[in-house]
Amino acid sequence: MFCKRLNLKCQSLVVLFLFVTAVSTAAITKGPVLLRVGQNKAVVMFETDSKGAGSIAVKGTVALVGKFSTSVDVVDDIKGKDVYIHQAILTGLQAGRSYTYRITAPEVAAKEHKLKTIPTKLNKFHFVVYGDTRTKPDRHRRVVEQIIKTKPLFVVVSGDLVSSGSKYEQWDSQFFGPIKGLGESTPIYATQGNHDLSKQKYFKRLFVPKGESNNYGFQVGSLYYYCLDNLTTNTDKGLDVLAKNIKASESVWKFVTYHIPSLNVGGHSSAWGYPKALPAVSRAGVDFVITGHSHIYERFFPVAPQKGSAGSYVTHITSGGGGAPNYKLAESDILAKMADCLHFCLFEIDGNKLTLKVIDDKGVVIDRLEISKTKGSLNSDYIATAITMEKAQATLEGIKNRKKNKNKNSKKNKTK
Numbered sequence: 001m002f003c004k005r006l007n008l009k010c011q012s013l014v015v016l017f018l019f020v021t022a023v024s025t026a027a028i029t030k031g032p033v034l035l036r037v038g039q040n041k042a043v044v045m046f047e048t049d050s051k052g053a054g055s056i057a058v059k060g061t062v063a064l065v066g067k068f069s070t071s072v073d074v075v076d077d078i079k080g081k082d083v084y085i086h087q088a089i090l091t092g093l094q095a096g097r098s099y100t101y102r103i104t105a106p107e108v109a110a111k112e113h114k115l116k117t118i119p120t121k122l123n124k125f126h127f128v129v130y131g132d133t134r135t136k137p138d139r140h141r142r143v144v145e146q147i148i149k150t151k152p153l154f155v156v157v158s159g160d161l162v163s164s165g166s167k168y169e170q171w172d173s174q175f176f177g178p179i180k181g182l183g184e185s186t187p188i189y190a191t192q193g194n195h196d197l198s199k200q201k202y203f204k205r206l207f208v209p210k211g212e213s214n215n216y217g218f219q220v221g222s223l224y225y226y227c228l229d230n231l232t233t234n235t236d237k238g239l240d241v242l243a244k245n246i247k248a249s250e251s252v253w254k255f256v257t258y259h260i261p262s263l264n265v266g267g268h269s270s271a272w273g274y275p276k277a278l279p280a281v282s283r284a285g286v287d288f289v290i291t292g293h294s295h296i297y298e299r300f301f302p303v304a305p306q307k308g309s310a311g312s313y314v315t316h317i318t319s320g321g322g323g324a325p326n327y328k329l330a331e332s333d334i335l336a337k338m339a340d341c342l343h344f345c346l347f348e349i350d351g352n353k354l355t356l357k358v359i360d361d362k363g364v365v366i367d368r369l370e371i372s373k374t375k376g377s378l379n380s381d382y383i384a385t386a387i388t389m390e391k392a393q394a395t396l397e398g399i400k401n402r403k404k405n406k407n408k409n410s411k412k413n414k415t416k
């Protein structure tokens with residue numbers, strides 16, 4: 001397997017067409033899916049089964065539509081034939097405008113989809129975070145159907161989109177298939193999980209626009225969101241890059257997503273970056289860290305800054321309820337809420353106010369949180385629920401020791 005890229009550039013026209021080649025058996029085999037969408041830019045990914053068979057057309061006037069370029073990535077020999085990943089990078093768009101686009105191929109009815117750029121000023125909006133969509137497409141689809149009803153501005157996926165990242169067909173059956181009706185008009189900001197890794201780098205080829213990184217931030221209204229790939233990024237480097245980006249932002253709300261949690265008691269009981277991660281995200285000024293990996297829902301009490309250190313009160317959430325089989329919960333006095341069911345997190349930001357609703361696959365709200373900020377500080381009754389950094393770290397230390405003892409005992413039993 002190897003990868004080839006072709007790059008083409010086009011100037012703006014009233015209706016823009018890229019490469020159009022008459023191939024009688026052409027089909028769009030994946031997408032279209034919106035990737036990173038900003039105020040003036042959008043990236044559309046789609047796949048075809050013939051080289052040059054796909055084209056993108058964007059409706060609008062010359063004044064509305066700027067330039068765009070595409071790259072074509074050839075995935076060789078999938079079930080005996082090549083497929084072609086297209087990334088159409090639309091630039092020079094106007095902020096806060098709706099566009100209609102369609103992907104065309106011969107003999108395929110060209111369906112129109114909406115694309116909306118991010119407005120320069122946006123006070124009220126809502127978005128979804130969910131993860132671990134792998135393995136059970138029917139369960140994933142049930143979650144997606146509930147997400148579609150909420151009409152989010154964008155969706156963040158916290159990783160493990162598929163069971164085995166090296167099996168190319170799973171990207172369709174477990175992810176792109178179940179998100180039909182969502183990803184065409186709603187940007188999907190994905191973060192890589194351990195199951196997504198592959199030597200062919202399919203995650204990167206499908207989700208990361210050419211020239212961009214797995215680690216990236218984006219701005220929407222009063223929110224700054226940073227997605228970190230904590231599978232392929234060294235822990236110290238990851239915490240450093242995250243802190244630099246978060247600190248540089250003057251946004252009211254600062255969110256971070258990475259796959260393996262830094263605070264998690266049920267399921268895998270992970271502690272990525274221990275003992276540095278919890279103090280690091282607080283010092284950086286993060287409000288929410290939303291992760292996956294454990295197929296459960298956990299919302300922890302906000303973790304206070306380390307004694308003698310300035311920082312934010314950070315709410316850690318494990319949200320791995322996107323479709324994969326449920327994991328076991330574990331009781332802990334640092335948990336505000338837990339559940340072992342399919343779910344997604346719906347955040348609404350209204351200036352200084354934030355509402356979180358966690359919704360299951362039947363549309364039932366299983367957790368709710370309302371907080372606000374005044375002059376950069378969280379409301380005092382929420383801060384009153386905080387646990388100390390020392391208590392959170394002690395919980396992780398306890399989990400680490402229990403795991404160590406368990407491993408020791410199982411080794412002993414094996415040698416008996």
Ligand SMILES: [Fe+2]
Pocket residue numbers: 160193194195259292293294
């Ligand atoms: Fe995972």
